[in-house]
Structure formats: C-alpha cells, structure tokens
Amino acid sequence: MRIIAGQFRGRNLKSPRSLDVRPTSDRLRETLFNILAPRIQNSRFLDLCAGSGAVGIEALSRGAAHTTFVEQSRVMCRLIKDNLGLCHISGDQAEVVQLDAKKFVEQSLTLASPMWDIVFFDPPYKDDYLGVLSLLGGDGLRLMADNALIVVEHHHKNQLPETVSSLRCVRSVKQGESSLSFFQNTE
Numbered sequence: 001m002r003i004i005a006g007q008f009r010g011r012n013l014k015s016p017r018s019l020d021v022r023p024t025s026d027r028l029r030e031t032l033f034n035i036l037a038p039r040i041q042n043s044r045f046l047d048l049c050a051g052s053g054a055v056g057i058e059a060l061s062r063g064a065a066h067t068t069f070v071e072q073s074r075v076m077c078r079l080i081k082d083n084l085g086l087c088h089i090s091g092d093q094a095e096v097v098q099l100d101a102k103k104f105v106e107q108s109l110t111l112a113s114p115m116w117d118i119v120f121f122d123p124p125y126k127d128d129y130l131g132v133l134s135l136l137g138g139d140g141l142r143l144m145a146d147n148a149l150i151v152v153e154h155h156h157k158n159q160l161p162e163t164v165s166s167l168r169c170v171r172s173v174k175q176g177e178s179s180l181s182f183f184q185n186t187e
C-alpha cells in the first residue's frame with residue numbers, strides 16, 4: 001500500500017495483518033481523489049472507519065489541512081499512528097480517535113467540533129451504513145461545512161438509497177467489487 005500522489009507520493013504504508021480489514025485499493029483511491037481534486041486543498045477531512053489510514057493520509061498528501069481518523073480498533077489506531085509517523089505528519093495536521101463511527105459523530109454533536117468539508121465513510125461491508133448516514137444527514141449536518149461531501153465506500157451489490165435524511169446521492173462510481181457513493185445536503 002502506497003501514497004499515490006502529492007507531498008508523500010510513493011511512500012509505502014504499513015498494511016494491516018488481519019484479513020478482517022479491507023483497505024481501499026490504490027486504484028479506487030486514485031479514482032476517489034481524482035473526483036475530490038477540486039475540493040481537497042485546505043479542506044478538513046474526516047476518515048470514518050479509517051482502517052490503515054491510507055485514505056486520510058492521501059488527503060493530507062494532496063493538500064487537506066487536517067484529517068481526523070476514526071477507528072474503533074486499538075490495533076488499527078496504532079497502525080494509523082505508525083503510518084502518520086512514516087510520512088512525518090504532525091499532530092496539528094492529524095488526529096486519531098479510537099471510537100465507533102456512530103458514537104464519534106454523536107459525541108462530536110455535543111462538543112464544539114470543527115466543521116468537516118469531506119467525510120469518507122468506509123465501514124466493513126457487512127455493517128449497517130444507514131445508521132451513520134442518517135445521523136450525518138440529520139443532526140450531523142451541524143458538523144458539516146457548506147457544500148460538504150460525504151463519500152461512502154461499499155460493495156457494489158449493496159445499493160444505498162438515493163436519499164438518506166437530508167442527504168442525496170449526487171454521484172456513484174463502481175470499480176471492481178467496490179462502489180463510491182457521493183452524498184450532499186439537499187436543504
């Protein structure tokens with residue numbers, strides 16, 4: 001697993017040892033960031049279910065101002081920190097939070113959290129996506145900057161609804177077994 005472009009281009013990242021973790025492929029990451037290119041510079045990026053942290057680190061490499069990595073596994077949080085260290089990414093650019101994605105969003109609603117411009121949500125394919133998406137499209141909108149984008153990676157056979165709360169799917173891209181669905185606030 002490597003960083004594809006930007007400041008940390010070509011850096012190899014540590015991969016998870018567990019087969020339970022499914023990292024976003026280099027090819028899908030490249031597609032994602034080609035789409036996000038006009039939005040990424042100086043953005044605040046939230047990587048929910050961050051796994052190895054490759055997507056959030058790619059965002060930083062391409063010019064995001066800050067990435068918050070949320071991962072419930074303590075082992076994976078350690079791996080994310082190791083990968084941040086490999087790229088010499090400082091603490092003011094990145095934050096690693098060990099917490100379930102839904103609990104993190106709920107907790108953020110009670111705190112004075114900074115707003116995110118881009119949310120990348122990639123839970124295990126067997127997980128329920130709609131709980132977190134509903135929360136993000138409901139009260140979670142308070143955590144989003146104007147025109148924020150929520151990107152969900154999912155198995156291509158797991159079709160997500162066109163609308164979830166105040167969110168509407170504005171684009172979908174299929175690549176191999178995976179799909180990316182892009183949601184925006186419709187209000």
